[in-house]
Amino acid sequence: MFGKLILSLLILTTTIVWVWEPTSQRIDAVDPPSPLVDSDGDFLPDCVEYAALTSAARPDSDEDSVPDFVEVVQRVGPRREGVELPLDQEMRIIVTGPRTGSGSDTAWMHLLVRIVGSMQSMSTFESWLDLPWSPGVQFPFDMLSLGPAVFRERDAGDEGRWLTVSVPLASTEVLRAFAPLNIHVRSTIGGRTLHSLVPLIDAAGELATLVPFDQRFAFHSLEPQPGGDGGQPNRVCLFDLSEVSSGAGGTVFEVVHAGCEDCNEVECVSTCANSVGWIITVPDGFDGLTGSY
Numbered sequence: 001m002f003g004k005l006i007l008s009l010l011i012l013t014t015t016i017v018w019v020w021e022p023t024s025q026r027i028d029a030v031d032p033p034s035p036l037v038d039s040d041g042d043f044l045p046d047c048v049e050y051a052a053l054t055s056a057a058r059p060d061s062d063e064d065s066v067p068d069f070v071e072v073v074q075r076v077g078p079r080r081e082g083v084e085l086p087l088d089q090e091m092r093i094i095v096t097g098p099r100t101g102s103g104s105d106t107a108w109m110h111l112l113v114r115i116v117g118s119m120q121s122m123s124t125f126e127s128w129l130d131l132p133w134s135p136g137v138q139f140p141f142d143m144l145s146l147g148p149a150v151f152r153e154r155d156a157g158d159e160g161r162w163l164t165v166s167v168p169l170a171s172t173e174v175l176r177a178f179a180p181l182n183i184h185v186r187s188t189i190g191g192r193t194l195h196s197l198v199p200l201i202d203a204a205g206e207l208a209t210l211v212p213f214d215q216r217f218a219f220h221s222l223e224p225q226p227g228g229d230g231g232q233p234n235r236v237c238l239f240d241l242s243e244v245s246s247g248a249g250g251t252v253f254e255v256v257h258a259g260c261e262d263c264n265e266v267e268c269v270s271t272c273a274n275s276v277g278w279i280i281t282v283p284d285g286f287d288g289l290t291g292s293y
């Protein structure tokens with residue numbers, strides 16, 4: 001369904017909120033809804049920056065001249081200076097929780113795409129859910145999507161054409177009822193098949209995901225506590241995971257170390273150290289967590 005949806009989005013742009021941003025001049029046909037505000041104008045909404053662990057105030061968080069958007073879709077370290085990978089088709093999905101203080105409980109899925117060439121380079125698109133209690137079954141993505149989607153496009157010149165499609169999902173409470181689950185997207189762009197997924201886990205009653213961060217995994221709550229929960233500002237909670245078992249339902253990991261480390265503009269939750277010993281099931285294991293298909 002979502003595959004048909006996104007292809008429709010690419011053609012029937014009058015049915016959705018549309019924002020077009022050429023390189024030199026930004027034109028907003030419709031103001032993005034407040035959950036998608038982009039404070040630093042780097043094409044990543046603030047909520048996505050929180051989830052991807054980039055700065056919502058700086059378009060190049062590590063000041064290495066590679067834009068945050070590029071580092072996020074390439075899954076390299078946007079908090080560490082690095083060398084830009086070759087220009088290529090890229091795709092990644094990120095799931096975010098409700099904006100703090102918004103009064104909403106809606107989660108969002110954000111599809112981030114870099115296309116080298118024309119829009120017609122995207123020849124296939126599909127999305128689905130998988131759940132460890134039903135291995136091998138691909139559930140339709142629209143079980144959890146609410147629509148309408150918000151589509152944005154930017155001609156980034158030498159950095160290609162950037163697209164985001166943000167889709168409102170069910171409430172975090174409903175998502176937690178389904179967790180653990182993976183949300184997948186797969187697309188063929190310019191002859192390259194790209195696959196991205198986000199694992200959603202129920203971590204001691206809290207809906208969360210794990211974000212690759214410097215060879216480890218950052219614990220990212222989709223329900224951050226407004227004003228902090230007594231945690232440490234400018235720090236992030238990083239996990240070391242040890243595989244316990246693997247089967248048709250996914251891979252079971254144990255958190256063998258958890259600690260707060262430096263990361264500006266993120267807060268390390270006060271319960272971070274208490275996460276040691278947690279057992280986490282991830283339907284697609286390390287490959288799913290790192291996007292290394």
Ligand SMILES: [Ca+2]
Pocket residue numbers: 038039040041042043044045046049055056
């Ligand atoms: Ca931004």
Ligand SMILES: [Ca+2]
Pocket residue numbers: 060061062063064065066067068071078
């Ligand atoms: Ca950078």
